[in-house]
Amino acid sequence: MDVRRTNKKLFRMILAMGTAGTLVTANVLFTMGTHRHIWSQEDVLTGKLASSIVDTTVEARRGQILDRSSTVIAQEVKAYTLVAYLDDSVRDAKGNPDYVQDAKETAKKLAEVLEGVDEKQIATILEKAMKRGQVQTELGTGTKRLTKDVMEKIEAADIPGIGFVDTTNRNYPTTPYSSNLVGFAAFDEDGQAIQGKMGLELSMEEYLSGTDGRMKYQQAVDGTILPGTTQVYQEAIDGKNVYLTIDSNLQSIVEAQLAKTMQDNNAQAAWALVMEPETGKVLAWGSYPTYDQNTHQEIPSFLDNVADKNVEVGSVMKPFTYAVAIDTGVYNGETTFRAGTFTYTQDPSTGKIIRVPNGTQTDFKPISDALGNDFGEITFDKGLWVSSNVGICELLANYINYNQYVEYLDRFGFFKATEIPFVTEATGVKNVDTAADYLSTGFGQGSSISLLQLCQAYTAIFNDGKMMRPYVVESIQDPDTGTPLKEFEPEVVGEPISAETARKVVDIMKGVTQDGNSGERFRIDGVDMALKTGTGELYNEQTGEYDKTNYTSSVIAAMPADDPKIMVYWGMVSSNITGYSAEPFQEIVKAALIANGVSGANAVQPQNPEQEEDSWDTYEMPSLVNHSRAWMDQELAGKKLNVTVLGDGQSVVNQYPGAGSKINSNSRVLVMTDSASLTMPDMSGWTRKDVTAFWALTGIGVQTSGYGKVQAQNIEPGTPIDGSSDIQVTME
Numbered sequence: 001m002d003v004r005r006t007n008k009k010l011f012r013m014i015l016a017m018g019t020a021g022t023l024v025t026a027n028v029l030f031t032m033g034t035h036r037h038i039w040s041q042e043d044v045l046t047g048k049l050a051s052s053i054v055d056t057t058v059e060a061r062r063g064q065i066l067d068r069s070s071t072v073i074a075q076e077v078k079a080y081t082l083v084a085y086l087d088d089s090v091r092d093a094k095g096n097p098d099y100v101q102d103a104k105e106t107a108k109k110l111a112e113v114l115e116g117v118d119e120k121q122i123a124t125i126l127e128k129a130m131k132r133g134q135v136q137t138e139l140g141t142g143t144k145r146l147t148k149d150v151m152e153k154i155e156a157a158d159i160p161g162i163g164f165v166d167t168t169n170r171n172y173p174t175t176p177y178s179s180n181l182v183g184f185a186a187f188d189e190d191g192q193a194i195q196g197k198m199g200l201e202l203s204m205e206e207y208l209s210g211t212d213g214r215m216k217y218q219q220a221v222d223g224t225i226l227p228g229t230t231q232v233y234q235e236a237i238d239g240k241n242v243y244l245t246i247d248s249n250l251q252s253i254v255e256a257q258l259a260k261t262m263q264d265n266n267a268q269a270a271w272a273l274v275m276e277p278e279t280g281k282v283l284a285w286g287s288y289p290t291y292d293q294n295t296h297q298e299i300p301s302f303l304d305n306v307a308d309k310n311v312e313v314g315s316v317m318k319p320f321t322y323a324v325a326i327d328t329g330v331y332n333g334e335t336t337f338r339a340g341t342f343t344y345t346q347d348p349s350t351g352k353i354i355r356v357p358n359g360t361q362t363d364f365k366p367i368s369d370a371l372g373n374d375f376g377e378i379t380f381d382k383g384l385w386v387s388s389n390v391g392i393c394e395l396l397a398n399y400i401n402y403n404q405y406v407e408y409l410d411r412f413g414f415f416k417a418t419e420i421p422f423v424t425e426a427t428g429v430k431n432v433d434t435a436a437d438y439l440s441t442g443f444g445q446g447s448s449i450s451l452l453q454l455c456q457a458y459t460a461i462f463n464d465g466k467m468m469r470p471y472v473v474e475s476i477q478d479p480d481t482g483t484p485l486k487e488f489e490p491e492v493v494g495e496p497i498s499a500e501t502a503r504k505v506v507d508i509m510k511g512v513t514q515d516g517n518s519g520e521r522f523r524i525d526g527v528d529m530a531l532k533t534g535t536g537e538l539y540n541e542q543t544g545e546y547d548k549t550n551y552t553s554s555v556i557a558a559m560p561a562d563d564p565k566i567m568v569y570w571g572m573v574s575s576n577i578t579g580y581s582a583e584p585f586q587e588i589v590k591a592a593l594i595a596n597g598v599s600g601a602n603a604v605q606p607q608n609p610e611q612e613e614d615s616w617d618t619y620e621m622p623s624l625v626n627h628s629r630a631w632m633d634q635e636l637a638g639k640k641l642n643v644t645v646l647g648d649g650q651s652v653v654n655q656y657p658g659a660g661s662k663i664n665s666n667s668r669v670l671v672m673t674d675s676a677s678l679t680m681p682d683m684s685g686w687t688r689k690d691v692t693a694f695w696a697l698t699g700i701g702v703q704t705s706g707y708g709k710v711q712a713q714n715i716e717p718g719t720p721i722d723g724s725s726d727i728q729v730t731m732e
Contacts, residue, residue, distance in 0.1 A: 060210025062170065062194050063239030063479055065182060065201075069658065071248040071692050073177055074185070074201065074293075076194070077701070079169035080151040082110075082143040084126055085161045087135040100161035103127045109159045110139070114150070116297070117142035145169040145187055149703065149726055170194050170201075172293040173695060174248065174688040174704065176255060178285045180304035181423070181472065184293040198302060200242070200473070203422040207476050210239040240485060243474040245281040249689040250274060250588075250595040254286040257570075257584035262288050264581065267574040268550060271305040271451060272584075274592045277459040277558060277567045279490040280468030283595060284588075310426045310448035314536025315370075315387045315518075316556050316569075317444030317454075319461060319505050321395055322384055324408045327501040330399040333381035333508065340374035342367040342393040346435045353397040353435050364436055367393055370535060371578075384508050385517040387533060392442040406432055409441075411496035412457040413467065414449050420470045421488060426450045444536055455569055456493070458556060461506060462530070462564040464499035466492050506530040510561050521582045522555050524589060530564065531557035535577055551577045555585055559593060566592045597662035623659035624652045624671060632671060640665035646698060647675025656693035672697045682717040683729055686710040691729060699723060706731040 065074035084106065085099045092098040100106050103126035111119035122139050129137035138144065144167075146154075151164055170185040183199015185208070195209065196202035213236030254272045261270040267288075274284040289300040303309055325331035344355050345362040356362065369375065369389050375382070383391025396405065409415070415430040428449035431437045440446030452470060460467035469491045476486040497505075509530035513523035519531045536552040539545075554571025558564035570585040597618065619639055624632050629650050636643060641663070654672035657663055668690045678698060683691065687709055691702050700723055712730040715721065 056215055058213035058215050058234075058236040059168070059193075060212050060236040061168075061238040061479075062185065062210060063208040063241045065208070065242045065244065067244055067246050067248040067251070068474060069248065069661065070243070070696075071689060072173055072696060073182060073244065073246075073248070074170060074172050076168050077171040079145040079147065079167050080164040081145060081167050082139050082154070083136055083163045083165050084129070084139060085136050085163060086126075086130055090161070096160075098160055100126055100130070103130060106159060106161065109157055110143070110154070110162070113153050113157050114142055147703075148701075149728075152726065168194065173692050173702075174252065175293040176290040177248075177251060177293065178246065178255075178287070179290045179293050180287045180301070180308075181285050181306075182293065184296045186296065197296070200244075200422055203424070204242055204473075204476075207240045207242060211237040213237070238479050241477045241479045243477060245283065245472055245474045246285065247283050247595045248692065249687060250284045250591050251286070252688040253591040254284040254588055255290075257587050258286045258288045258290075261570075261572050261584045265572060265574040265576045267572040267576075269301075269305050270570075270572040272568070272570045272588055273306050273451065273455050274569075274588065275455055275459070275470060275567045276596065277462035277468065277564050280456070280459060280470045281474075281490070282470055282472040283566075283592060285472065304424075305451065307420070307423050307425045307450055307452045309450065310428050311451060311552060312445045312448050312536045312539060313451070313454055313554065314444040314534035314552055315389075316532050316534030316554055317442070318384060318387065318392055318534075319509060319532055320408070320412060320457065321392050321400070321405075321442040322380075322508060323461060323497050323501055323505050324405055325395050325400055326504050327408070327497045328400065328404055331380065331395075334379050336377050336379050337383065337391060337394045339369055339376060339378055339383065339386075339388045339390045341369075342390045342439075344393070344397065344435070344439075351402070351435075353393075353439070355394070355397060367439060381508050381511065384532075385511045385514065387512075387518040389443045393439050396439055396442045402432075402438065405438075405442075408496060411494060412460065413494065413496075414453055414457065415447070416453075418450075418452055418456045418470055418493075420452065421473055423452075423472065425452060428453060444534060448539075451569065451571075454556075455567065457496075458558075458567060458569075460494070460496050461502050461509075462558040462567055463502070465495050465497045465502045467494045467496060469493045506558070506561055506564070519555065522557070522585055524586050527559055527589065527593070528561045529557045529559050529589075530561040531555060534571075538573065550575050553577050553580060555582075557585075557589065559589065559598065565598045566596055568592055594664055617665045619663050619665075621655075621657045621659055621661040621663050621669070624655045625659075627652050629673065636669070642666060642668045643671060644668065644681050645671045645673060646681065646694075647673040647678050649673030649675035654697050656697060670694060670697055678721050680713070680715045680717055680719045680721050680725075680727070683710045683713050686729075688731070700725055700727060702727045702729060704729055704731055 062076045064072055066072055088099055090099045104123045106126060107119045107123035110122055111117055118141065125137060125140055154162065181199055183196060183201040185194050185196045185201040188195040196205045201208065214234040254274070258270045258272055261267055270288040272284065272286040273282065275282050285306060287305040291299045322331065341358050342355060343358045343360055343362065343366040344353050344364055346353055358366070367389055370387065375386050375388060380391055415428045417425045417427050429447060431447045432441050437446040456467060456470055471488050473488055475484045475488065477484050509532055511517060512519035512531045512533065513529055514520065518533045522531060522533070523529065532555070534552070534554045538547040538550055538552065540547055550573055552571055552573055554569065556567070556569040558567045568585065568589050570588055574580065617640065622635050624635065629652070632652055651674045652671055653674050656670040668686065670693050688704060691704060691710065695702050700721060709731055710729045711732045714728040715725065721727070
């Protein structure tokens with residue numbers, strides 16, 4: 001064998017292969033960069049593209065609405081829009097036809113799964129699209145932005161030709177959540193985006209909505225994006241996150257108690273507002289009847305009871321008349337007057353109101369104490385305790401100057417908007433021109449105000465004369481960095497009375513809950529309250545008369561009376577004005593004291609039928625993140641807490657409540673570990689806030705129905721779960 005010849009032959013073969021490989025590689029690289037063949041210069045994309053360039057929108061995400069502890073109130077979530085495929089060439093994975101062949105049959109099957117959709121409308125849409133030769137079509141009202149649960153039900157129905165397009169929708173995890181205040185956002189067909197429709201979602205649209213971006217790319221015939229062709233030339237700017245002052249745990253109790261108020265009293269309306277009188281922060285805001293913010297198909301009223309309605313509030317107005325008398329130096333609480341009925345006339349020359357003996361014929365209708373009560377000869381202090389209308393008339397007729405009284409009404413901010421940021425308001429109607437209206441305004445009739453005005457005015461009484469503007473938005477933050485872009489602080493809007501006057505009014509109000517007085521049933525053992533009840537008549541603008549069937553019944557209180565930290569206003573419209581339960585008000589008060597960590601709140605824990613503890617302790621939640629399970633167990637040892645550990649990891653990666661939060665014995669604590677897997681916890685007894693915290697920690701959504709606490713769940717405890725799990729709980 002000639003070894004040299006063989007080696008030369010092998011060398012030539014290797015050289016040829018190397019040259020060919022180099023040319024192929026060069027051709028590939030050249031083609032990738034230029035889309036042309038290196039020798040022929042032919043455009044390799046010719047005939048491959050559906051369109052040479054696709055210019056599309058990069059959707060911005062709408063900002064979240066969160067509570068003061070970062071619990072999500074409103075968020076953008078993945079949703080699904082129905083699409084019907086009409087092209088007869090479409091086949092499923094098994095090669096079977098997968099397009100709509102019978103419009104009416106398809107519409108019928110969809111209507112069986114989708115509640116409330118118009119079967120005939122869907123059939124019509126399909127028939128028209130088929131006649132026009134369309135390859136696919138959407139199906140109209142009720143078939144867009146569906147939840148994962150609904151999408152899976154449709155998939156299970158296995159309807160030929162029905163598919164889905166991924167999209168987004170606005171979601172409210174714990175709806176109803178102050179539904180008229182927060183409002184809702186929905187997809188707007190004209191704007192082709194999710195937009196606020198009412199409430200804060202609408203008034204804060206400029207902050208919550210983002211700015212869509214633009215993107216270009218080249219697309220092949222089969223719809224795939226060609227590598228290296230994507231160009232984002234306008235970045236999407238996501239909407240800002242809005243943080244509220246509201247406490248979600250307290251809000252959930254308000255929602256439950258207002259629902260109970262409506263049901264137990266056959267009420268037409270109910271409301272509750274919880275505020276810090278020292279700051280004006282709103283901790284809870286409820287207005288009923290309410291609605292489901294996720295469906296928003298039936299909205300009983302677009303007006304919020306707290307802010308949007310003019311109301312003759314009744315006797316909760318009386319402390320302001322007392323405040324005027326005290327502040328102007330004409331009040332003596334030990335002075336007596338004759339209660340029962342106030343018969344009067346008016347001097348035509350001076351306008352002075354003159355009380356005359358009962359039975360005297362005058363041009364004015366006598367004013368009586370409520371329900372025909374006659375308390376006899378009583379002191380002015382007792383007049384407030386028993387809520388005497390006659391006592392108010394005596395003060396306004398014989399002690400308080402008319403012009404001074406009207407001036408004080410203005411000082412207290414009545415008959416004008418509070419200018420609470422981002423909330424629409426009614427302004428009320430001042431009606432004090434006649435003697436009858438002047439006297440009636442003193443005990444909460446004749447003139448109307450908004451309930452928000454009333455609560456703002458009460459901050460002056462409960463805050464040493466300083467009146468605080470209510471506010472419900474804490475801050476507006478960048479969604480990526482958490483940097484506050486706008487923050488809201490406590491604001492003094494006036495000092496209508498002196499601190500001494502305010503304290504004197506509070507001292508008198510403390511007597512309202514004593515035995516035999518008008519607020520006796522509202523007192524709570526262990527809680528020192530300054531309180532006033534009120535019953536008001538409802539004026540019917542259509543008839544021009546007062547309703548003789550339904551009335552407003554309400555109560556406002558501040559706790560602790562000697563240094564008020566919490567103010568609660570609760571009320572309803574109902575025909576039941578004497579026999580209604582004080583429990584909803586009391587439960588809201590208890591929850592409010594605990595939510596704000598008020599000293600002594602451990603004695604007034606809201607009712608829990610499963611709880612047998614007689615004493616309650618308050619703790620500060622430690623920071624558990626980045627610590628071991630063993631360290632966590634040691635840190636929480638000795639504290640009476642309901643701890644649920646999520647995952648079987650050995651290190652803590654997240655927690656609820658957050659570090660530094662005030663918690664009480666038997667509060668629920670959720671701890672997320674560095675585990676690769678999760679199992680379903682036993683959610684029995686969990687509140688909406690607990691469920692929402694689980695969602696936030698794990699990223700696994702939970703669908704809730706009902707009010708109160710979790711009574712049933714569709715997935716057994718211990719079952720493996722992940723992001724695709726469909727968790728549903730029922731609350732009662």
